Amino acid sequence: MSSRERILGRVRRALTDVVPDGRTSTEAVPRNYLRAHGERSTEQTVQLLAENLTDYRAIVHRCDAEQLPDLVMRLLAEHGTQEVLVPSGLPPAWLSAADPVRLADRATSTAHELDRVDSVVTGCTLAIAETGTLVLDGSPGQGRRRISLIPDHHICVVRVPDQVVASVPQALERLDPARPSTWISGPSATSDIELNRVEGVHGPRKLDVVLLG
Amino acid sequence: MSGTFVGMPAFPEAASRAVRDATLRGNLRHATHTIRAKRAQAVAELSDWAALRTAGMRIKEHTLRHLDRYLVQLEESVTAAGGTVHWALDAEEANRIVTRLVQETGESEVVKVKSMATQEIGLNEALAAEGIRAYETDLAELIVQLGKDRPSHILVPAIHRNRGEIRDIFRTEMGRWGRPAPEGLTDAPAELAEAARRHLREKFLRAKVGISGANFMVAETGTLVVVESEGNGRMCLTLPQTLISVVGIEKVVPAWRDLEVFLQTLPRSATAERMNPYTSMWTGTTDGDGPRTFHLVLLDNGRTDTLADRVGRQALRCIRCSACLNVCPVYERAGGHAYGSVYPGPIGAILSPQLRGTASAIDASLPYASSLCGACYDVCPVAIDIPEVLVHLRERVVEGGPAVREGNRVVLKPAKGHAAERAAMRAARWAFTRPGALRAGQRLASGTRRLHPRTLPGPGRAWSGTRDLPAVPVEPFRDWWQRTHGGKEGTG
Numbered sequence: 181m182s183s184r185e186r187i188l189g190r191v192r193r194a195l196t197d198v199v200p201d202g203r204t205s206t207e208a209v210p211r212n213y214l215r216a217h218g219e220r221s222t223e224q225t226v227q228l229l230a231e232n233l234t235d236y237r238a239i240v241h242r243c244d245a246e247q248l249p250d251l252v253m254r255l256l257a258e259h260g261t262q263e264v265l266v267p268s269g270l271p272p273a274w275l276s277a278a279d280p281v282r283l284a285d286r287a288t289s290t291a292h293e294l295d296r297v298d299s300v301v302t303g304c305t306l307a308i309a310e311t312g313t314l315v316l317d318g319s320p321g322q323g324r325r326r327i328s329l330i331p332d333h334h335i336c337v338v339r340v341p342d343q344v345v346a347s348v349p350q351a352l353e354r355l356d357p358a359r360p361s362t363w364i365s366g367p368s369a370t371s372d373i374e375l376n377r378v379e380g381v382h383g384p385r386k387l388d389v390v391l392l393g
Numbered sequence: 394m395s396g397t398f399v400g401m402p403a404f405p406e407a408a409s410r411a412v413r414d415a416t417l418r419g420n421l422r423h424a425t426h427t428i429r430a431k432r433a434q435a436v437a438e439l440s441d442w443a444a445l446r447t448a449g450m451r452i453k454e455h456t457l458r459h460l461d462r463y464l465v466q467l468e469e470s471v472t473a474a475g476g477t478v479h480w481a482l483d484a485e486e487a488n489r490i491v492t493r494l495v496q497e498t499g500e501s502e503v504v505k506v507k508s509m510a511t512q513e514i515g516l517n518e519a520l521a522a523e524g525i526r527a528y529e530t531d532l533a534e535l536i537v538q539l540g541k542d543r544p545s546h547i548l549v550p551a552i553h554r555n556r557g558e559i560r561d562i563f564r565t566e567m568g569r570w571g572r573p574a575p576e577g578l579t580d581a582p583a584e585l586a587e588a589a590r591r592h593l594r595e596k597f598l599r600a601k602v603g604i605s606g607a608n609f610m611v612a613e614t615g616t617l618v619v620v621e622s623e624g625n626g627r628m629c630l631t632l633p634q635t636l637i638s639v640v641g642i643e644k645v646v647p648a649w650r651d652l653e654v655f656l657q658t659l660p661r662s663a664t665a666e667r668m669n670p671y672t673s674m675w676t677g678t679t680d681g682d683g684p685r686t687f688h689l690v691l692l693d694n695g696r697t698d699t700l701a702d703r704v705g706r707q708a709l710r711c712i713r714c715s716a717c718l719n720v721c722p723v724y725e726r727a728g729g730h731a732y733g734s735v736y737p738g739p740i741g742a743i744l745s746p747q748l749r750g751t752a753s754a755i756d757a758s759l760p761y762a763s764s765l766c767g768a769c770y771d772v773c774p775v776a777i778d779i780p781e782v783l784v785h786l787r788e789r790v791v792e793g794g795p796a797v798r799e800g801n802r803v804v805l806k807p808a809k810g811h812a813a814e815r816a817a818m819r820a821a822r823w824a825f826t827r828p829g830a831l832r833a834g835q836r837l838a839s840g841t842r843r844l845h846p847r848t849l850p851g852p853g854r855a856w857s858g859t860r861d862l863p864a865v866p867v868e869p870f871r872d873w874w875q876r877t878h879g880g881k882e883g884t885g
Contacts, residue, residue, distance in 0.1 A: 183693075184480040190697035190800040191461045197703060198458045205647035209451040213444035213654070278531050287681040291598040291632050297695065311668035313544060324629045324682040325673075328623060349653040349666075356612035357649050358474070363672035368624040371664060372533035372549055373556055373582040374420070375427045381532060381586050382593065382673065383624025 183254040192260035200316060203331060208225065216346035225309045226340045230391060232312025236366025237379050238387040242340075247300070248392055252301060254337060255388050256280050261298040261335045268321055269320025274337065275301060285323040294326060299333040300384075307338045308351045312366065314389065317359040325362050336364070340393035394631065403758035405859075408583045408727035416730050417553055417613050424552045425719045430667035432716060432772070437668070439657065449775045450776040453710035456647055457700060463612040463645045464691065470615025474677020476687040481639075483511030483799075484514035490690055491516060491604065491637055492523050498635050500601045506619060506626045509547065509713055510639045510692055512735040513748075516604070528570070528596050530625035532589050532830040539566040545729030545737060548663050553728055554876030556580040567592050571762075584700035593625065603629035603684070609655060613648045616676045617689070620669050622661060630673050636684040641692050643700075643709040655712060658774040662714035695748030701797035704785040708743045710775040716738075716780060717769035723762055732762060739769035743782040750798055751790050757808045760786035792814060794869075813853060835869035842867070881885065 181189075201205045201208070220228065243251050256264060257276050266275060267285045275282060283289075283297060303321035304314045314336050318323045328334050338344065346353050353359060368383030379385060401407065411417060436442050456463055468478045481487035495503055503520070505511065505527050517538075519528040529538045536551040537544050540562040544550030551559070560580040567574045572592045578584060605626070609618040617638060619626050632638060646652070648707075660669045678687050700706045718724045718738030729737030733755040734745035742763055746756040760783050769779040789796065791814060793807040807815065824831045842865045849857040 182480070183482045183486060186482055187480050187691070187693045187697060188461050188464065190693070191464070191642075191700060192702035194697050194706075194797065195458065195460070200459065202454075205452055205455050205651055209448055209457045209651075210444070211448060213441040213448055217439060236666075236670070241515070256491070267863070302404065308668075313668050318679070318682055325627065326683075329627050331632065348656050350655045352650060352656075357611065357616045357674070358676050360673075360675045360683060362627065362676075363668070365666070365668040365670050366624070367659055367670070369670050370532045370586055370623045372551055373426050373559060373585055374533070374538070375549065375552075377580045378582045378586045381590055381623035381625065382530075382597070382628055 187226075194328055197309060214347075215349050220309075220346065222341045222344075225346050228346075228393060229309035229312060229340075229344055230306055232309065233366065233389050234312075236312050237369075238312070238366050240389050240390045240391065242393075245273070245392065248274055248337070248390065251390060253277040253279065255335055255390075256299055259299055259386065261333065263297045263299075264328050265294070265297050265300040265323070265331060267300075267321055267323025269322075270301065270303065271321070284343055285327050285391075287324070291326070291330065294330040296363050297331045299335065300327050300331045301335045301337070302328055303339075305322050306343045306345055306351055306354055308345055308348060310347045313351075314364045315355065315361055316364065317355060317361040321358070325360055326361065328364070329383050331341075332380075332384055333386045333388070334367075335388045335390065337390045337392050340391045400406065401753075401755045403754040404727075404731055404733070404762040405758060407731035407755075408723075408762070411542065411728045411731045412726050414699055414728075415553070418726060420553050420555050421725055421728055424546075424549065425725045428719045429667055432662065435661040435665045435667065439661070439831065442658075445654055445658050446774055446776055448776055449658050449708065449712075452646060452651050452654060453712075456645060457643065457706060457709055460642065460645070460700065463647055464642055466612040466647075467610055467615065467645050468691075471610075471677060471687075471689050472615075474615045476615065476677040476689055476867065479688060479690045481690055481692050481694070487514050487690055487692050487694065488516055488519035491639060492520060492525065492638050493518065493863075494635070494688055495525050498602050500742045502526040502528065502596075502600070503602040504528050504530050504596055504600040504605050504629045504633065505534075505769060506551070506603070506605035506621070506629045507534045508604070508639065509735060510606045510641050511604065511857065514542065514639070514692070514694060516591045528593070530593050530597070531621075532586065532625075535589055535593065536562060539563065539570065543730055544735065546718060547713055547736065547738070547740075549715075553730070556582060556585065559585055563588050571595060580743070581682055591638060595624075597628040597632055598630070602635045603633035603791045605629060605636065605638045607638050607644055607760070608659065610645045611647075611649050611652065612645050614676055616649065616674050616884070618652065619673045620656075620663075620671075621673075622664065622670045624671055627671055627673055630675065633684055635686045635688070637688045637690065639690045639692055641694070643711075659712055659714055662712075662774040663714040669821075695750075697800060698750075699744075699747040699757055700846050701768050703784050704749065705743065706748050707777050708740070708747060708782060710754060710777055711740050711744065712775060713740075714774055716772040716774065719786060720768040720772050721763075722768070723764060723765065732759065734759075739779045739783075740764060740777070743777075743786060746786055749843060750796075751786070751805070751808060757790050760784075760790055813851075813856075832871065836872070838865045839868050839872075 533551040
């Protein structure tokens with residue numbers, strides 16, 4: 181008998197006291213928790229996102245489509261960026277004013293090549309206001325998971341208000357489980373040394389979030 | 394579980410040694426009190442916390458009640474998404490499977506995401522025996538690995554180390570494993586984190602095989618979820634060509650939607666954050682993004698035995714947030730090592746003796762490593778009644794009785810060393826059913842109270858060694874009642 185059969189057999193014998201009810205988890209579990217916490221206007225939700233991102237040491241900027249190229253250029257210059265990674269599908273206008281060398285996100289690039297790049301600019305799929313979280317799922321303009329991980333500086337553009345949801349339940353509803361997703365709440369951090377929070381261990385140490393709208 | 398803990402002394406002995414270590418107590422007190430206060434604040438932000446807690450409990454309870462169904466569904470979903478599923482009955486089989494999978498890649502080193510399951514099975518040691526070097530990449534796990542130490546907390550395994558100790562470990566040990574610590578390294582946390590970043594980055598960038606656990610597996614979609622802070626998890630999950638995840642069978646949840654509960658309760662219970670910095674979710678493999686090969690090893694290792702216990706099975710609801718450790722007065726003083734298992738604290742005191750059985754001295758002592766104050770139950774985000782299970786396991790240790798070990802029904806013998814306690818209980822049962830004898834005994838005890846020793850002789854010595862003997866009153870209550878009320882009901 182295979183280990184699979186033995187484990188499943190043990191599970192069934194362990195549950196002889198349980199009467200199977202055939203219900204799914206959705207039917208069997210009370211869902212009387214909230215879909216979102218508190219009543220907010222759209223603008224208040226965006227404001228909460230900005231506050232929570234800032235609370236976790238992301239640097240938040242707001243601008244409109246016209247101002248965006250100059251803002252991105254300034255953020256790259258402030259970081260001293262020579263080379264910037266660009267995922268396919270990123271609107272060309274976003275980087276139209278930037279000086280640094282643009283490198284395309286390629287499947288063939290090695291991790292060592294990516295490690296030499298200073299910054300990356302991406303969009304996102306959505307952002308969660310209550311938790312200050314950005315979600316990337318590899319859709320156009322977001323690139324492979326590793327490009328928002330290896331460079332030391334990540335600029336993420338969120339279209340407000342249409343990419344902003346209030347809460348975790350609202351976020352999951354809108355995501356496609358088949359896509360690999362990365363949830364980012366502030367820059368990389370550790371609390372392993374005497375529970376002191378230190379930003380930047382392995383992921384980007386600097387996270388600029390641009391709320392575009 | 395891991396061979397690291399073989400020969401571990403029973404809890405009281407290990408704990409009494411730990412509480413004499415002033416540095417350890419200071420480190421632990423600082424850490425647990427810091428996180429306790431932060432957690433209360435993070436939880437207070439959610440007005441529906443009680444409803445989320447109930448939902449989390451019910452999702453896990455429902456899953457465990459239909460675990461066979463959801464495991465089969467998970468296997469189908471993961472396979473359909475391009476992954477390969479393996480089943481491991483015990484630690485030895487899981488280690489064999491992982492070793493073979495690594496050997497098939499031709500690699501001799503792997504990078505690891507912090508994982509309780511791989512610690513439980515002693516994977517690093519098993520790989521080392523086959524010439525494969527496993528690098529821990531979580532900062533705390535790195536501190537533990539470099540320090541040839543053992544983890545003492547589920548979430549912050551180096552909680553027992555202060556910054557000075559960490560600097561010393563980095564200075565002396567980093568060079569032996571790869572890039573040495575920079576010259577003049579101080580004990581500033583930012584500098585220590587930077588040293589770890591440089592040391593580990595060279596390993597991430599060349600790694601071909603990553604090994605992880607998972608916080609959740611979704612049966613409906615085949616999605617695995619890893620929750621972390623530093624980005625070392627993302628490195629291990631996305632840069633290598635091959636990813637091997639070793640996950641306990643109890644980590645499955647039925648539906649994608651169920652994540653909405655746990656992604657709210659886990660971060661707040663664990664690190665007291667609204668959300669941890671990074672969460673990775675992947676479903677099988679994705680063309681051109683992340684590992685090309687994905688293996689999922691489903692681990693039993695005592696979980697089905699635990700499931701067979703109607704009271705104890707609730708321990709399998711645990712989502713490893715470690716909130717129970719941070720509020721436990723016993724953990725705060727004794728530290729994680731005293732529990733002698735990879736799962737320390739209150740949850741370890743109920744999980745380890747169930748996964749491993751209560752045959753060893755340490756496992757038989759763990760159900761007693763608690764004051765039953767109930768703080769662990771209050772903070773548990775899936776409402777595991779830890780005190781209930783502790784009492785249930787104490788009964789099993791003292792009385793023995795039916796249990797399931799390695800899938801077989803067995804009758805456990807009472808543990809050694811509890812004969813005096815059983816004899817005392819038998820005597821009490823006898824006396825309480827005979828009022829005349831009870832009265833005579835009580836009068837005798839009152840009459841001789843000046844002669845009572847401060848500690849018990851013989852087998853009772855161990856009991857009174859850690860407790861004050863109750864003083865016997867001048868006269869028994871029933872005599873006092875008879876004398877002052879004439880045996881009649883009060884009129885007030």
